[in-house]
Every structure is written in structure tokens, then in C-alpha cells.
Amino acid sequence: MTFGNYTDYYKKDLISIEERKEFNTLNVGPTHPATHGVFQNVMLMDGEFIVETEQTIGYIHRAFEKIAERRPFYQITPLTDRLNYCSAPLNNMGWHMTVEKLLGIETPKRVDYLRIVVMELARIADHLICNSVIGVDSGALTGFTYLFQDREFIYEIFEEICGSRLTTNMGRIGGFERNFSTKAWDKIKYFLKNYPSKLQEFENLLARNRIFMDRTINVGSFPADRALAYGFTGPNLRACGVDYDVRVMNPYSSYEEFDFIVPIGQNGDTYDRFMVRQEEMRQSLSIIQQAIDKLGKMDDKETYFAQDPRFVLPPKEKVYNNMEALIWHFKIVMGETDIPAGEVYHSVEAANGELGFYLVSDGGRTPSRLHFRRPCFIYYQAYPEMVTGNMLSDAVLTMSSMNVIAGELDA
Amino acid sequence: MLKTNTHRNQLVTSKLINQFAEGIEAKEMLADMLCITVQKEFIPEVLRFLRDDKELDFNFLTTLCGMHYPEKKQLGVVYHLHSFNFNHRIRIKANIKINQPTISTITTLWPAANWMERETYDFFGIIFKGHPNLKRILNVDEMTDFPLRKEFPLEDQTREDKDDSMFGR
Numbered sequence: 001m002t003f004g005n006y007t008d009y010y011k012k013d014l015i016s017i018e019e020r021k022e023f024n025t026l027n028v029g030p031t032h033p034a035t036h037g038v039f040q041n042v043m044l045m046d047g048e049f050i051v052e053t054e055q056t057i058g059y060i061h062r063a064f065e066k067i068a069e070r071r072p073f074y075q076i077t078p079l080t081d082r083l084n085y086c087s088a089p090l091n092n093m094g095w096h097m098t099v100e101k102l103l104g105i106e107t108p109k110r111v112d113y114l115r116i117v118v119m120e121l122a123r124i125a126d127h128l129i130c131n132s133v134i135g136v137d138s139g140a141l142t143g144f145t146y147l148f149q150d151r152e153f154i155y156e157i158f159e160e161i162c163g164s165r166l167t168t169n170m171g172r173i174g175g176f177e178r179n180f181s182t183k184a185w186d187k188i189k190y191f192l193k194n195y196p197s198k199l200q201e202f203e204n205l206l207a208r209n210r211i212f213m214d215r216t217i218n219v220g221s222f223p224a225d226r227a228l229a230y231g232f233t234g235p236n237l238r239a240c241g242v243d244y245d246v247r248v249m250n251p252y253s254s255y256e257e258f259d260f261i262v263p264i265g266q267n268g269d270t271y272d273r274f275m276v277r278q279e280e281m282r283q284s285l286s287i288i289q290q291a292i293d294k295l296g297k298m299d300d301k302e303t304y305f306a307q308d309p310r311f312v313l314p315p316k317e318k319v320y321n322n323m324e325a326l327i328w329h330f331k332i333v334m335g336e337t338d339i340p341a342g343e344v345y346h347s348v349e350a351a352n353g354e355l356g357f358y359l360v361s362d363g364g365r366t367p368s369r370l371h372f373r374r375p376c377f378i379y380y381q382a383y384p385e386m387v388t389g390n391m392l393s394d395a396v397l398t399m400s401s402m403n404v405i406a407g408e409l410d411a
Numbered sequence: 412m413l414k415t416n417t418h419r420n421q422l423v424t425s426k427l428i429n430q431f432a433e434g435i436e437a438k439e440m441l442a443d444m445l446c447i448t449v450q451k452e453f454i455p456e457v458l459r460f461l462r463d464d465k466e467l468d469f470n471f472l473t474t475l476c477g478m479h480y481p482e483k484k485q486l487g488v489v490y491h492l493h494s495f496n497f498n499h500r501i502r503i504k505a506n507i508k509i510n511q512p513t514i515s516t517i518t519t520l521w522p523a524a525n526w527m528e529r530e531t532y533d534f535f536g537i538i539f540k541g542h543p544n545l546k547r548i549l550n551v552d553e554m555t556d557f558p559l560r561k562e563f564p565l566e567d568q569t570r571e572d573k574d575d576s577m578f579g580r
């Protein structure tokens with residue numbers, strides 16, 4: 001038995017290190033604790049480093065745009081709850097304002113201020129979840145358990161205002177369904193008094209913590225020009241250093257009367273996103289305080305909806321005792337009121353970016369087309385570019401700091 | 412109270428008509444936003460011009476979505492652009508014949524258009540020529556329908572136990 005040219009045979013086995021390199025495919029999701037929602041990332045891993053990643057989304061797609069084409073306007077509010085369910089009132093108010101823009105309803109100042117109180121509370125609730133989850137993903141569970149008590153308290157305030165907690169279905173087209181109760185005001189004031197110190201305590205746990213800083217600074221950083229090309233909005237864009245805020249650029253609901261700072265970051269990394277959200281929570285508290293001051297100076301303490309009987313449901317007592325109110329109630333509920341034909345685009349600064357509603361009406365009872373501009377659907381595309389070449393543990397932190405909410409991603 | 416920037420709207424209209432006279436089909440004001448209908452062949456050039464022109468500077472693609480007009484047998488794509496420098500928004504529309512649903516992609520101008528075009532393809536069946544990865548995004552890959560077209564039923568249309576003539580449509 002001969003081995004022929006033994007040397008050649010031997011050489012064949014000597015593969016260079018490059019050729020011997022093996023990549024592993026890693027599935028992160030669809031149900032993985034680190035994704036904080038139902039979406040999948042198929043990652044090609046070189047050891048601990050990410051070579052390539054591809055996202056699969058749509059696991060909880062519920063066809064809201066299609067359902068909306070068969071529903072009267074006031075029945076679309078519960079659909080918007082389920083977009084970004086961490087801050088449902090923001091979506092509700094955005095939708096109401098879109099319809100008001102189409103119908104040409106002018107809301108009273110008091111309604112604007114009440115809306116601002118609710119919207120800023122929702123923003124705090126959302127940022128609080130996102131920031132404490134960044135802590136959890138970097139290994140600090142304590143802050144999360146602290147702050148969740150306050151999120152619980154914000155939900156209690158929502159419960160006092162509208163009767164539900166997570167998917168709030170809050171307000172009506174033209175205002176609110178009822179005035180804020182004294183208990184609700186007491187709770188809001190209690191929150192304003194107690195939350196700042198807790199927020200500071202939370203920040204003290206993380207912001208100058210060496211481990212947290214090492215885990216987050218320069219992790220998942222993204223330059224401003226790429227962020228703009230990828231359609232980033234909200235805190236993620238501001239962390240890159242672009243001071244774009246819908247509340248300032250296109251003020252709605254009387255935001256132009258309020259005095260607040262738009263915080264921006266420098267590097268667009270996880271740490272900057274964390275710090276921008278921290279500061280935004282403080283600004284939100286100050287906005288709520290300003291709104292309460294403005295409301296206190298108003299003589300009128302009773303107005304909570306616009307005077308437009310065509311679209312604003314009359315109070316229930318009037319429906320029982322007043323013929324006109326009964327007629328309007330019937331017409332609104334049965335969808336008999338005429339909706340003008342037209343198209344509007346309205347956007348609000350939701351907790352994770354510009355939430356836009358493109359509403360096309362052909363004069364029917366329902367929208368002929370409704371498109372949601374969902375901020376995280378647009379900016380989540382940039383995720384592969386942000387994490388490629390980084391380590392897996394950094395990718396997890398990057399994802400949680402981007403505040404990707406599956407409900408909004410999939411609509 | 413709707414705020415409109417008449418001066419900037421006029422500037423955009425006059426510049427576009429100067430540059431692409433034959434490509435502009437219509438212009439109208441809808442609520443507070445200028446809306447320009449462009450022939451679909453001109454879409455990439457018009458959007459590139461709007462983005463790169465220093466006086467217009469529409470640097471941000473806010474959103475992109477599909478439309479279906481069953482009575483006109485047309486599909487449409489609607490682009491919302493935003494200029495951060497001048498704080499000005501406009502809407503660009505393109506109509507597409509339903510039996511030939513193709514339009515050029517704008518992913519080369521804004522990478523953000525990637526998923527938005529995939530979503531539009533997924534729901535309306537509009538084929539974006541030159542798109543790097545045009546496949547379904549939210550619906551299952553096996554699906555053959557385009558669900559946001561008007562003929563696609565929201566409920567099972569064979570149901571007989573429910574009379575919808577009084578409610579909605």
C-alpha cells in the first residue's frame with residue numbers, strides 16, 4: 001500500500017486559520033427576554049462578535065390600517081392604544097387631534113392643557129420603562145424595581161382619569177369624556193412632589209456607575225447623518241445631536257406656550273440615549289407643573305370638551321333629559337354625521353419619536369385610508385448597521401436603548 | 412387653526428415646475444399641506460431634486476405609504492417629506508395603473524424607505540424596481556393577496572348571520 005505523494009496529502013489538511021473559521025447562527029427571538037417584545041433577529045456570530053444580522057418582524061401584526069377602514073372615527077381610538085402600549089394616552093391624543101384637524105374642531109385651552117398633563121405623564125411612564133430596562137440589560141435590576149412603583153402610580157392616575165390603565169382609550173374627539181376628579185389632581189400633585197427625588201436616586205445608581213458607563217458609552221453609537229437618513233426621530237435622534245422635537249417644530253395642543261428644554265446628546269450611543277430620556281422626564285415634570293399653574297389661573301374649571309355637538313358626545317345626563325342631546329348622541333353613535341372629504345397628516349411627539357397619522361377621508365363614515373407613521377418601525381431598520389461588528393451583549397443593550405415596542409413595530 | 416407657509420409652498424411649486432414641467436400632474440392644498448402629484452417615472456428625480464436643492468432642502472423622509480383607488484383602477488404611493496432647516500412639510504403623490512404596478516425605488520436616496528417600500532409591496536402589491544430586498548415584511552411569506560387593496564374582505568364575506576347595511580360599510 002502506497003500513499004502516493006504523501007506530502008501533498010498532508011498539505012491538504014493544513015487549512016489556513018481563515019478557512020477553518022466557523023460562524024454560528026444565533027436566533028435571538030421571537031420570544032426571548034432580551035428582545036422585550038415579539039420580534040426575531042437571526043444573527044451570524046463569529047464567536048462573541050456579530051458578523052451579520054437579519055430581522056424578522058410581523059409576529060403580532062393585527063392589520064390596524066385595514067380594520068380602521070371599517071370603523072367610525074371614535075372606534076379607532078382603541079386601535080391606537082395598541083400601537084405603543086407603554087404610552088397609550090399619547091397615541092390616543094394624537095389620533096383625536098388628527099380627526100379634529102380634519103373636522104376643523106377648535107379645542108378650548110383648558111382641554112389643551114389637560115391633554116398636555118396626560119401626554120407628559122405618558123411620556124414619563126414610557127421613558128421610565130425604557131431607561132430602567134437599559135439598567136436591567138446591563139445587570140442592574142434594582143433601579144427597575146424602584147421605578148416600576150412610579151409607573152404603577154402613573155397608571156393609577158390614568159385609571160382615575162379614564163377608568164383603565166394600560167390600553168387607556170382615553171378621551172374623545174374634541175376633549176375628554178369627563179372632567180378630572182379631585183382625586184386625580186391629588187394623585188398628580190403627589191406624583192410631581194415625590195417623583196423627582198426617586199428619579200434622582202435612580203440616576204445616582206446608574207449615571208456615574210463605572211460598570212454602567214463601561215457597558216453603555218460608545219455602545220451602539222450612530223452618527224447624526226445616518227440617523228437622519230434612516231428616519232430616526234425622538235430621543236434616539238436627539239441623542240445623535242439633532243434637536244428635532246415635534247412639540248417645538250410643529251406645536252400642537254398649545255405646546256408653544258410652554259417653556260422647556262430639548263435635551264440632546266453627542267455620540268448617539270446607548271449612554272446618550274439613556275441621559276436624553278432622563279432629562280426629558282425632568283422636562284416633562286416641569287411641563288406638567290406649568291400646565292397645572294396655567295389651569296389654576298383659569299376661571300373656568302368645568303370645560304373638558306369642545307363645543308361641537310356634531311362630533312362630541314353629549315354628557316350622559318343630558319342624553320336622558322334633553323331631546324337635542326339625545327339626537328346628537330344617536331347620530332354620533334350610529335355614524336350618521338357627515339365627515340368632510342379631505343386628507344390630513346398630523347404628528348405628535350410620542351415617547352419614541354414622531355408618531356404620524358395620515359388620514360384620508362372620502363366623505364364616508366369611516367376613513368378611506370389611515371396610515372400610521374410608526375417611529376420604531378422606521379428606525380429599527382438601522383439596527384443591523386448599529387450592531388454589526390459589536391459583541392452580542394452590546395447588541396442586547398443597543399436594542400433595549402432604542403425602545404423598540406413590538407406593538408408599534410407590527411401595527 | 413391651520414398654519415401654512417405660503418411663501419415656501421410657492422417656492423417649491425415654481426422650482427418643481429421649472430425643473431420638471433412635463434412631470435408635474437397636479438398641485439393642490441389639502442388642509443395645511445401642499446400636495447403635488449408627479450408622474451411615476453419622475454419620482455426618483457423629483458425626490459432627489461427636492462432633497463439636494465439647497466433652497467428646498469427636504470432632508471427627511473417622514474413616511475411613505477400606498478393607496479388604492481378602485482374606481483380609477485389605480486394604485487398610488489404617497490411620500491411625506493420634511494425639511495428640518497425650513498421646517499416645511501410637503502406631500503408628493505404618484506399614481507400607478509393597477510395592471511402594471513411598478514415604480515422606482517427611493518432606497519438609494521433614503522435607506523429609511525427600505526422597510527416602508529417593503530410594507531407597501533406587502534399590502535398593495537406595488538413593485539419597487541431596484542429595491543435591494545423586496546419581499547413581504549409583516550404578512551406571512553405564503554400569502555398571495557395584497558390585503559390593503561379595497562377588494563380584500565376584512566371579514567368572511569360569505570357570512571349570512573350579520574346585516575351590515577346600517578353600520579359602516
